[in-house]
Amino acid sequence: MTVKRQYTLPYCNLAVEGLSADINNPLSPVTLLMNAECRLPGVSDITLTGGRDFLDSLVMAVSRYGQQLLSGIPRPTASAQTSPPLVDLKPGDQHYHHLIVRQQSLEEPPTDTNVLAPLDIKLTTVQFYDLMEAVDQLLADTQTLPDLTAEFQAVPRRQVKPAEPVTKRAAPAALGAAALAAAGLALFFVPPPEFEPTRPDGETNAPAETTPAPVESGTEPQTGLEDSPAASPEAAEAEQPAVETAPVEAADQPSTIAGDERLGMRGLRMRGLGMRRLTSSQPPA
Structure with missing residues (x-):
């Protein structure tokens, strides 16, 4: 049909x-x-x-x-x-x-x-x-x-033409490489930073060593009295046995008065203060 x-x-x-x-x-x-x-x-x-x-x-x-x-x-x-x-x-x-x-x-x-x-x-x-x-x-x-x-x-891949030319696709990569090269060249001329070593804080703040002043002949060093003029009563009582003989030695040796005169006003005041403390600490006879 x-x-x-x-x-x-x-x-x-x-x-x-x-x-x-x-x-x-x-x-x-x-x-x-x-x-x-x-x-x-x-x-x-x-x-x-x-x-x-x-x-x-x-x-x-x-x-x-x-x-x-x-x-x-x-x-x-x-x-x-x-x-x-x-x-x-x-x-x-x-x-x-x-x-x-x-x-x-x-x-x-x-x-x-x-x-x-x-x-x-x-x-x-x-x-x-x-x-x-x-x-x-x-x-x-x-x-x-x-x-x-x-x-x-299907059309082979090698026969497919790209939508953009090769020069246009390679432009971003070339621009990035040029920028990287320019940055590296600019950093080449930058001088290196100068480094100065610094001392630790422990060395700069260390206390200076003090030398003791020479003691004149015929005098006794008053280290305890000069360093702590206002000593506490407890320290005075602890030193009482060693200091009780001081008035006797001072009475027997009048030459110590001449040595005290050569001391400064500060030494005299400190010595008088020590004598008053000693007399006040002795018990009555």
Whole structure:
């Protein structure tokens, strides 16, 4: 049973005619393609027709060029092909795209003499999007040629061009290296700081050594009385046995009075103070 499927858009009309697997069931999928037609209203009055090879080439060319247009990455062409494809798409000037179709005469077998000149149809971006939408609807229809698929291949990384040029990407790194070199050169001319050793606080605050004054002959050092003129009563009582003989020695040796005269006024006052303390500490007879 012959089944015809159409996919209509404002600038593209794609029709597929073929035979279904089940003749008695009109909803059975179309498995055998008889003819494919593509009309571009508003673009060209020529109707593009062909068989399975024409339809496969149209689907492959539109899918490959659509990926290239949307991603901005050029798709490499297969180098193993010995002859150009029946349908091809190439970018044109400004926002135009060239649809190139190579057709052969259907009345005679294909030879080098009966090959027709390729058709070059100029499409705008909107017209090309309608053609791509019609092909996508055909591929999404599971009831029409289920074995028809579009093969997509990933683009190798080496063929992907960076969005920014190498000079622009290397500019921040070069600027950072230049700034680091300039900082190192500037620090090279800075003189090193002068270090002066400082003495610890224990050495600077140490008390100076005092030398005792020479004691004149005939006098007794009054170290205890001079250092502590206001001695406590407890200290006086502790020194009482040693000091009790002092008045007797002073009475027996009158020469000590002459020695006391050579002392300063301070020595006399201190000695008188000591004598009064001694007399007050002796018990009455």
